[in-house]
Amino acid sequence: MLGLADCNNFFVSCERVFKPSLAGRPVVVLSNNDGCVISRSNEAKALGIKMGEPVFKIMDLVRNSDVKVFSSNYVLYGDMSRRVMDSIRNMVPAIEVYSIDEAFIDFSGVSTEKLKVMGEAISRVTRRDTGIPISMGISHTKTLAKIASRLSKKYPRLNNSCFLEKDSDIRKVLSTFPVEDVWGIGRRYAKMLRNNGINTALDFCNASPEWVKSKMSIVGLKTWKELHQESCITFEDSVDDKKQICTSRSFSKELSNIEDIYQAVSYFASNCSEKLRKQKGVCSQIQVFILTNYFREDMPQCYQSIVVPIETATDSTLQLVKISCRALEQIYNPLFSYKKAGVIFSQISKKEETTGNIFCDFEVAKHTNLMSALDDVNIKYGRNTLVMAAQGVEKIKAFSNHLSKRYTTSWDDIIEVKI
DNA sequence: TCTGGGGTCCTAGGACCC
DNA sequence: TCTGGGGTCCTAGGACCC
Numbered sequence: 454m455l456g457l458a459d460c461n462n463f464f465v466s467c468e469r470v471f472k473p474s475l476a477g478r479p480v481v482v483l484s485n486n487d488g489c490v491i492s493r494s495n496e497a498k499a500l501g502i503k504m505g506e507p508v509f510k511i512m513d514l515v516r517n518s519d520v521k522v523f524s525s526n527y528v529l530y531g532d533m534s535r536r537v538m539d540s541i542r543n544m545v546p547a548i549e550v551y552s553i554d555e556a557f558i559d560f561s562g563v564s565t566e567k568l569k570v571m572g573e574a575i576s577r578v579t580r581r582d583t584g585i586p587i588s589m590g591i592s593h594t595k596t597l598a599k600i601a602s603r604l605s606k607k608y609p610r611l612n613n614s615c616f617l618e619k620d621s622d623i624r625k626v627l628s629t630f631p632v633e634d635v636w637g638i639g640r641r642y643a644k645m646l647r648n649n650g651i652n653t654a655l656d657f658c659n660a661s662p663e664w665v666k667s668k669m670s671i672v673g674l675k676t677w678k679e680l681h682q683e684s685c686i687t688f689e690d691s692v693d694d695k696k697q698i699c700t701s702r703s704f705s706k707e708l709s710n711i712e713d714i715y716q717a718v719s720y721f722a723s724n725c726s727e728k729l730r731k732q733k734g735v736c737s738q739i740q741v742f743i744l745t746n747y748f749r750e751d752m753p754q755c756y757q758s759i760v761v762p763i764e765t766a767t768d769s770t771l772q773l774v775k776i777s778c779r780a781l782e783q784i785y786n787p788l789f790s791y792k793k794a795g796v797i798f799s800q801i802s803k804k805e806e807t808t809g810n811i812f813c814d815f816e817v818a819k820h821t822n823l824m825s826a827l828d829d830v831n832i833k834y835g836r837n838t839l840v841m842a843a844q845g846v847e848k849i850k851a852f853s854n855h856l857s858k859r860y861t862t863s864w865d866d867i868i869e870v871k872i
Numbered sequence: 873t874c875t876g877g878g879g880t881c882c883t884a885g886g887a888c889c890c
Numbered sequence: 891t892c893t894g895g896g897g898t899c900c901t902a903g904g905a906c907c908c
Binding site for chain 2 (some may be wrong): 491505525678747
Binding site (some may be wrong): 551552553555636637638639640641669670672673723760828 | 904906907908
């Protein structure tokens, strides 16, 4: 059997841990630049606030209903996530961290009787240890475990854990479960399915596998099999290295001066390089893209992107920033104002498995030493303590007007401990 | 005024190979 | 009338996830 532990309203729950007075009140967390709502408490959901809704559209509601608003604080959420995962890991045979707020659990070898108790225990202990409420779902496959965890969120009498095992129970649950809520069925397929008279997960199960494959490819067929209790999405207890690494941001205002965009692109490339070195990789292809604000109908629009191969695969920030900036020059057009840009590294391989290039025009060892010094400093003294000059001193600041403290990782605390 | 960011997998079609 | 056949690799686009 497989389990899914899913944190309830995760970002909001993290904020509440450090401000218990927010319990029972409507709370939302916003995306970068304080743009959209990306996490909502149950009270905020009850007010009709939608996922992804731009905050300026609900300002009246926020004021009238006294909704508490937070900017996103990823340092805090990342650290809380690690604590939640550690807590779960202590209680079970193996976990697969699937996202910042979800983990699959491998329960092979655990008896049915024990499972029922364990689900509730995991939820209770994690809450006690971290303050974060989680919903457990346990069933035969990942897709069914997802559905089970949904149910435990919906029905309080389940005590935060739903164990879905018997055929008859599964059929009953699927018969009322909306097809668009099934893991793996997104908006497009849901629409197609509904147009074909398939409204519930059970309707989908009753469709023929040939039809499902012809309409939704092998991916859709896997979902179909998973609902039929045939496990197709395997449990992975180790994290694969990333095949591409991306950093992109919207700017808080439109930028038309290339100097400003250089700084942003340098920062993106530098950030990607750091992630690349963390997985001990080198990359040999960079993509840079810039785009205008597509909400501004009064302005000319463009999306420009360029892919640049790199002769000698590298992990050096110096090199990668330089190449990214040269790429930017090729797509930048002074006639446009840009709202967003990004850098994507791809063709990633393991550094130790990569052969050198005798025509290489820079000294690899020197760069490697420099980069490890750079990483050491930034690990020890905090991210972005040491940066490339190209990133600029004046960072292009994002709006972040409702930011909570870095309760669990703050620099001041670390200094105090050190002293 | 204001609209997120970072990934994965699959398929179809074109280039190229022998 | 009639135009080889079987592969691989790459890319763009489309779907999905959180």
